[in-house]
Amino acid sequence: MPRVWKFGSDVDTDQIVPGRYAPYMTSEAELGRYPFIEARPEFAKEVRPGDLIEVAEKAKGQLRVKGAAEAAESRGFPEWVEVDVKALKGKFKALPARAELPPTINESLVVELYSK
Numbered sequence: 001m002p003r004v005w006k007f008g009s010d011v012d013t014d015q016i017v018p019g020r021y022a023p024y025m026t027s028e029a030e031l032g033r034y035p036f037i038e039a040r041p042e043f044a045k046e047v048r049p050g051d052l053i054e055v056a057e058k059a060k061g062q063l064r065v066k067g068a069a070e071a072a073e074s075r076g077f078p079e080w081v082e083v084d085v086k087a088l089k090g091k092f093k094a095l096p097a098r099a100e101l102p103p104t105i106n107e108s109l110v111v112e113l114y115s116k
Helices: 019-024 063-075 107-114
Strands: 004-007 052-055 081-084 088-090
Touching: none
Parallel strands: 004 052
Antiparallel strands: 052 088, 081 088
């Protein structure tokens, strides 16, 4: 049976994968260690394929939440998640392979930046 992870309106994109952990994300295995590490430290260790991730009910009516969902829908979603934008919830289908992540993530540039 899948679990449901609910997040309120207080979670911003910097909490999804905090940039300060980017130098440590050098492999596929490392990419999955840091999501929500500051908002929900247990999330990365406990989330499993099939789990549901949902915006808390009281946050669903907020304009910034709706706007973020619409913007995300216009960009499209990766294959490893299934998203219901209207319901503001999604299903975590699988851990992403490095090849499934956006090409704009260049680990060597992130490491170079943080090593200065």
